[in-house]
Amino acid sequence: MTERFESAQHWFTVLDVAARARFGSERTDHLVDELRLMAETIARVFAEPLDFDDEPPVDVLSERPGNP
Amino acid sequence: MNGIAQLSIREIPARIRQRDLSVLELLQATIERIERTDSFLQAWVELDREGALREAERLDHLAERGTVLPLHGVPVGLKDVIDVAGLPTRAGFAPLGDHPAQADAAIVARLRELGALILGKTHTTQLAFADPAPTRNPWALDRTPGGSSSGSAAAVAARQVPLAVGTQTAGSVLRPAAYCGVVGFKPSLGWFSLQGVIPLAWTLDHLGLFARSVEDVAYTYVALCAHQRLELPLLSEPPRLLFLVDFLELTEPEVAEHLHDVVRRLREAGARVEERRLPVDVQLLLAVHHTIMLAEMGALHQQALERHPGAYGPRLRAAVEVGQIVPASAVLHARRLRRRLASLLDDFLARADAAILPTASGPAPDRSTTGDRRFQAVWTLLGTPAISIPSGLTRAGLPLALQLVARYGHDRRLLHVAAWCERILPGLPPPPLA
Numbered sequence: 001m002t003e004r005f006e007s008a009q010h011w012f013t014v015l016d017v018a019a020r021a022r023f024g025s026e027r028t029d030h031l032v033d034e035l036r037l038m039a040e041t042i043a044r045v046f047a048e049p050l051d052f053d054d055e056p057p058v059d060v061l062s063e064r065p066g067n068p
Numbered sequence: 069m070n071g072i073a074q075l076s077i078r079e080i081p082a083r084i085r086q087r088d089l090s091v092l093e094l095l096q097a098t099i100e101r102i103e104r105t106d107s108f109l110q111a112w113v114e115l116d117r118e119g120a121l122r123e124a125e126r127l128d129h130l131a132e133r134g135t136v137l138p139l140h141g142v143p144v145g146l147k148d149v150i151d152v153a154g155l156p157t158r159a160g161f162a163p164l165g166d167h168p169a170q171a172d173a174a175i176v177a178r179l180r181e182l183g184a185l186i187l188g189k190t191h192t193t194q195l196a197f198a199d200p201a202p203t204r205n206p207w208a209l210d211r212t213p214g215g216s217s218s219g220s221a222a223a224v225a226a227r228q229v230p231l232a233v234g235t236q237t238a239g240s241v242l243r244p245a246a247y248c249g250v251v252g253f254k255p256s257l258g259w260f261s262l263q264g265v266i267p268l269a270w271t272l273d274h275l276g277l278f279a280r281s282v283e284d285v286a287y288t289y290v291a292l293c294a295h296q297r298l299e300l301p302l303l304s305e306p307p308r309l310l311f312l313v314d315f316l317e318l319t320e321p322e323v324a325e326h327l328h329d330v331v332r333r334l335r336e337a338g339a340r341v342e343e344r345r346l347p348v349d350v351q352l353l354l355a356v357h358h359t360i361m362l363a364e365m366g367a368l369h370q371q372a373l374e375r376h377p378g379a380y381g382p383r384l385r386a387a388v389e390v391g392q393i394v395p396a397s398a399v400l401h402a403r404r405l406r407r408r409l410a411s412l413l414d415d416f417l418a419r420a421d422a423a424i425l426p427t428a429s430g431p432a433p434d435r436s437t438t439g440d441r442r443f444q445a446v447w448t449l450l451g452t453p454a455i456s457i458p459s460g461l462t463r464a465g466l467p468l469a470l471q472l473v474a475r476y477g478h479d480r481r482l483l484h485v486a487a488w489c490e491r492i493l494p495g496l497p498p499p500p501l502a
Contacts, residue, residue: 014395015390015393015394018393019389019390019393022389022392022393023389027389030386031386031389031390034386034387034389034390035390037358038358038359038362038390038394040355041355041358041359042355042359042394042395042398044351044352044355045352045355045356045359045398045401045402045405046398046401048352048405050401050404050405050408
């Protein structure tokens with residue numbers, strides 16, 4: 001994962017631009033705290049690398065042992 | 069407090085079988101109690117007096133003919149995101165209107181099969197998220213009962229009903245149970261059908277039970293699951309527990325001190341308790357949970373938010389809006405991590421019968437919030453069974469609770485461990501307002 005993907009500031013910029021396009025500037029100004037939290041959250045998620053071949057995006061339940 | 073309100077869930081059908089009690093008497097006492105206490109507690113959105121009366125008469129006729137079911141006459145409150153045929157499911161969200169549900173949710177149908185008396189709907193935070201419900205905490209009216217299953221927890225704590233059902237997508241069963249001083253149990257993900265339940269985030273939503281004791285919860289759970297495979301053995305010796313110290317670093321000092329005292333008592337009673345750290349960072353688990361939850365909420369509310377933006381509470385609206393712009397790459401990354409984390413934690417939890425940690429970082433806060441979901445959300449993400457047991461009171465007289473979690477699918481063993489621990493703990497008196 002690149003350093004940019006692990007940067008909360010990068011993700012805040014991405015989210016802020018998306019929010020302004022979707023909800024308008026006035027509403028986005030109300031969302032700043034939530035956007036900042038989500039930016040930090042996304043950066044934390046991307047800071048954890050995955051093995052693309054061994055960890056495909058499948059549903060959690062389908063591979064659980066003992067799933068009723 | 070009248071004697072009927074103190075009966076355990078197991079005792080109710082037993083007393084009906086012995087003809088010591090009729091369902092009608094039980095219903096009348098329950099309604100009187102709710103009417104006396106709910107003006108200040110506000111646990112109930114709607115009581116179905118007529119429906120419950122008809123059902124009580126039917127159950128009494130059945131009992132007269134010799135048929136007494138496992139939950140015969142047990143009054144139940146249902147969080148108002150769960151469909152009951154003939155009653156509206158409002159979920160605290162005005163656009164859903166007052167249209168009655170056409171059919172019972174699967175859990176309601178199962179409760180009826182077992183003879184439970186469906187009494188009505190309990191308050192939820194709006195659509196089971198985080199904007200506080202009107203419900204008060206029976207231990208202190210200025211405190212939150214927790215959320216989102218606020219009314220269900222408060223109703224059981226105030227001895228209005230012995231059993232209530234809620235849902236949990238982050239911490240909405242265990243946290244209100246802890247704040248209200250009752251037992252809250254969330255079975256493994258997918259164990260109870262969510263058919264007929266308004267979703268919040270599809271892959272995280274669970275149903276859960278509230279009762280006054282582990283025995284009541286276990287009795288109900290086994291009755292509900294009678295058709296399912298329950299292969300786990302009874303405890304033959306005191307349990308092995310992993311004491312998760314990571315969480316103690318995030319608690320208020322009084323909670324940490326209390327949990328150390330609880331662990332000391334359990335050790336003195338024979339439990340083998342090892343202090344351990346999780347094999348992964350708690351913040352990563354919470355980040356994965358938050359990403360998936362908000363993205364699913366955003367998708368779920370795509371149309372409703374466009375049509376009814378003004379109907380949303382501020383916390384729910386903000387979460388849905390942010391969820392709608394989370395990049396797909398982040399959501400997929402989080403889902404893949406979820407699978408890895410579930411596997412890692414399953415290996416970790418396999419080292420003992422259960423892990424022990426506080427249910428919440430502190431006692432119930434004021435009513436501006438529904439409390440801290442971090443300690444419960446981790447286990448919701450992983451889909452493991454989790455139970456909250458009252459374990460004492462703060463110096464200010466508010467309930468504290470311990471949380472036990474076990475491997476996915478080991479629900480019944482967790483209940484056995486919880487019952488063992490509950491016997492060691494002092495137990496709480498009824499709340500001052502009960």
